[in-house]
Amino acid sequence: MNIFTCPVCGEMLDFSEKSAVCRNNHSFDRAKSGYVNLLLSKHMGKAVHGDNKLMVRARREFLDKGYYSPLCEKLCQTVKKYASDNSVILDAGCGEGYYTSAVKETVSAEIFGIDISKTAADYAAKRSKNISFAAASVFHIPVKSFSCDVLITLFAPYCGEEFHRVLKENGIMIMAIPSESHLWELKKAVYDTPYKNTVKPYELDNFEFIKSERISFDIELNSNQDIQSLFSMTPYYYRTGRKEQEKLSLMENLKTQCDFELLTYRKS
Numbered sequence: 001m002n003i004f005t006c007p008v009c010g011e012m013l014d015f016s017e018k019s020a021v022c023r024n025n026h027s028f029d030r031a032k033s034g035y036v037n038l039l040l041s042k043h044m045g046k047a048v049h050g051d052n053k054l055m056v057r058a059r060r061e062f063l064d065k066g067y068y069s070p071l072c073e074k075l076c077q078t079v080k081k082y083a084s085d086n087s088v089i090l091d092a093g094c095g096e097g098y099y100t101s102a103v104k105e106t107v108s109a110e111i112f113g114i115d116i117s118k119t120a121a122d123y124a125a126k127r128s129k130n131i132s133f134a135a136a137s138v139f140h141i142p143v144k145s146f147s148c149d150v151l152i153t154l155f156a157p158y159c160g161e162e163f164h165r166v167l168k169e170n171g172i173m174i175m176a177i178p179s180e181s182h183l184w185e186l187k188k189a190v191y192d193t194p195y196k197n198t199v200k201p202y203e204l205d206n207f208e209f210i211k212s213e214r215i216s217f218d219i220e221l222n223s224n225q226d227i228q229s230l231f232s233m234t235p236y237y238y239r240t241g242r243k244e245q246e247k248l249s250l251m252e253n254l255k256t257q258c259d260f261e262l263l264t265y266r267k268s
């Protein structure tokens with residue numbers, strides 16, 4: 001089963017081992033891992049190509065150690081509530097596929113993932129052979145309109161119009177965001193003046209807000225590598241000076257709060 005469409009003309013794509021082709025003969029390469037590259041250079045934005053190899057690897061290493069498993073479990077429970085075996089689920093901004101593959105293990109639905117980072121799509125495809133991945137932007141999703149029962153968006157850019165378009169009538173959107181105190185102790189250890197996260201109002205255009213669930217727990221990291229991996233997964237990574245980097249490089253232990261919210265919406 002396929003929901004991916006041609007990013008040039010919008011026709012459905014036909015998949016073979018090495019490529020995906022539409023009826024107008026627009027052709028897109030599939031990597032060895034199986035993901036298909038549906039990125040058009042005009043959709044890639046100026047400098048932003050998503051997570052680079054270093055960040056993807058750090059995310060893979062960190063998540064595979066299970067530090068965020070309470071969030072993953074809650075996500076899977078929530079997906080299970082809304083998805084059946086015939087459901088179609090899209091993970092928009094799926095990263096290296098940690099959560100995507102966990103969802104696949106929970107429900108035997110058809111699962112698709114997109115990420116603008118080719119490295120992330122490649123890692124995700126290598127992890128799960130029974131999920132279809134594409135390199136694509138959430139701002140131009142090459143997916144058939146009204147094709148998804150559930151869309152998940154976890155710490156990734158939001159595009160309400162596109163998410164609304166690809167969801168079926170009454171489709172469900174599940175979103176994870178960092179809450180107020182997420183990684184508070186890490187921020188305190190690195191910054192002179194740390195700030196708590198501000199959580200925006202839950203209301204979104206064209207979606208009915210169903211509920212928010214708070215998932216808070218502590219994690220204990222006992223290696224500098226894990227601390228650095230965690231830090232490189234955060235948005236602060238991009239705006240860290242030499243002084244902060246030095247503090248980070250000296251840390252061997254860290255106990256910090258993880259504080260998330262899982263928000264559920266229905267397409268209206």
Ligand SMILES: C[S@@+](CC[C@H](N)C(=O)[O-])C[C@H]1O[C@@H](n2cnc3c(N)ncnc32)[C@H](O)[C@@H]1O
Pocket residue numbers: 049050051059092093094095096097098099114115116117120136137138139153154155156157233
């Ligand atoms: C913080 S990571 C989260 C990844 C994954 N959802 C997770 O929680 O492990 C954000 C992801 O969004 C991707 N990304 C950034 N801009 C994007 C865009 N315009 N379209 C699709 N993905 C994008 C990045 O490449 C990165 O993999």
Ligand SMILES: [Zn+2]
Pocket residue numbers: 006007008009010011022023024025026
């Ligand atoms: Zn085409």
